[in-house]
Amino acid sequence: MNAKTKNIAAAAVLILLGGILLSLRVGATTEYDEQILLLLRMPRTIAAIAVGGGLAVAGTLIQASLGNPLADPYTIGIASAAALGAVIGSLFKGHPILGSGVFAFLFSMGGLTMLSIWLRRSFRHATEVLLAGVVVGFFFTALASLVMAMNDPAMWSSSVVWLMGALGRLSLAESVTSLLLMLIISTVGWFHWKPLDLIAIDETSAESSGVDVAMFRKRIFFMIALMTAICVSTSGVIGFLGLIVPHALRRLGIRGHFLLIPFSFVSGAGFLLCSDVFARVVARPSEIPVGVVLALIGAPAFLVLARSKISSNPSSAL
Numbered sequence: 001m002n003a004k005t006k007n008i009a010a011a012a013v014l015i016l017l018g019g020i021l022l023s024l025r026v027g028a029t030t031e032y033d034e035q036i037l038l039l040l041r042m043p044r045t046i047a048a049i050a051v052g053g054g055l056a057v058a059g060t061l062i063q064a065s066l067g068n069p070l071a072d073p074y075t076i077g078i079a080s081a082a083a084l085g086a087v088i089g090s091l092f093k094g095h096p097i098l099g100s101g102v103f104a105f106l107f108s109m110g111g112l113t114m115l116s117i118w119l120r121r122s123f124r125h126a127t128e129v130l131l132a133g134v135v136v137g138f139f140f141t142a143l144a145s146l147v148m149a150m151n152d153p154a155m156w157s158s159s160v161v162w163l164m165g166a167l168g169r170l171s172l173a174e175s176v177t178s179l180l181l182m183l184i185i186s187t188v189g190w191f192h193w194k195p196l197d198l199i200a201i202d203e204t205s206a207e208s209s210g211v212d213v214a215m216f217r218k219r220i221f222f223m224i225a226l227m228t229a230i231c232v233s234t235s236g237v238i239g240f241l242g243l244i245v246p247h248a249l250r251r252l253g254i255r256g257h258f259l260l261i262p263f264s265f266v267s268g269a270g271f272l273l274c275s276d277v278f279a280r281v282v283a284r285p286s287e288i289p290v291g292v293v294l295a296l297i298g299a300p301a302f303l304v305l306a307r308s309k310i311s312s313n314p315s316s317a318l
Contacts, residue, residue: 074241
């Protein structure tokens with residue numbers, strides 16, 4: 001790594017460590033004792049690391065595999081599909097096999113499969129993919145809201161908060177499990193950095209280099225669906241993080257996936273930690289969903305990125 005890359009790595013690690021310290025010390029309440037630390041703040045901190053890192057890596061993988069620089073689990077609708085699956089899975093609470101995580105994965109994988117079929121048959125430009133993703137995302141979110149309202153109206157308020165993106169629902173053991181799964185899947189994704197680099201440049205060149213693009217994309221889609229399902233089951237729908245982090249790193253000069261994947265995980269974790277701390281203290285003693293904070297940051301960033309892509313390549317409209 002050159003000096004600039006080392007500086008970026010150091011900054012990302014410092015932001016992550018700072019976010020961890022703030023998350024453990026700061027919250028909606030100013031009280032601090034071991035019970036608050038162990039039962040509330042530590043699980044929430046670990047969950048934020050898992051979700052932030054996982055969404056950033058998932059966004060990196062989606063952008064490379066689809067060749068779409070504006071894709072992430074939220075903008076192409078699979079996060080909303082996973083949320084619908086998680087809501088339906090919650091109806092089977094207590095079942096030894098069926099549950100929120102399983103249904104979230106199945107719906108996420110189904111959404112990605114439909115998207116890949118559409119890409120082969122009709123959709124070509126990035127605008128078409130994103131428009132379809134936005135429409136599908138709204139549709140799945142509406143269905144999830146309908147199921148929640150019909151199932152348990154008394155829990156409607158807390159369910160809506162979860163759907164908007166909220167951490168702090170898991171126990172310490174569940175948060176640690178989510179983090180371990182994210183680290184494992186991200187590591188598996190990192191081992192695919194060479195074909196990801198080739199596909200991100202040109203599919204034809206990747207195939208001529210010996211990459212079975214269709215089979216490789218299926219493996220990547222499986223990892224993306226699994227990561228999205230874990231993130232949604234952990235925190236609800238948190239948008240734009242998988243879009244912002246990889247783009248910010250590329251703007252700083254981190255382009256090859258050998259570095260982009262681990263840098264995305266660390267940066268995404270630190271970014272979500274800091275956003276969650278802000279969500280906890282900005283309206284203290286009340287608390288706003290962290291998904292709202294990400295939307296306030298991500299929506300303008302998305303518009304800027306979309307405008308720059310259209311300006312640079314108007315013929316393809318993104």
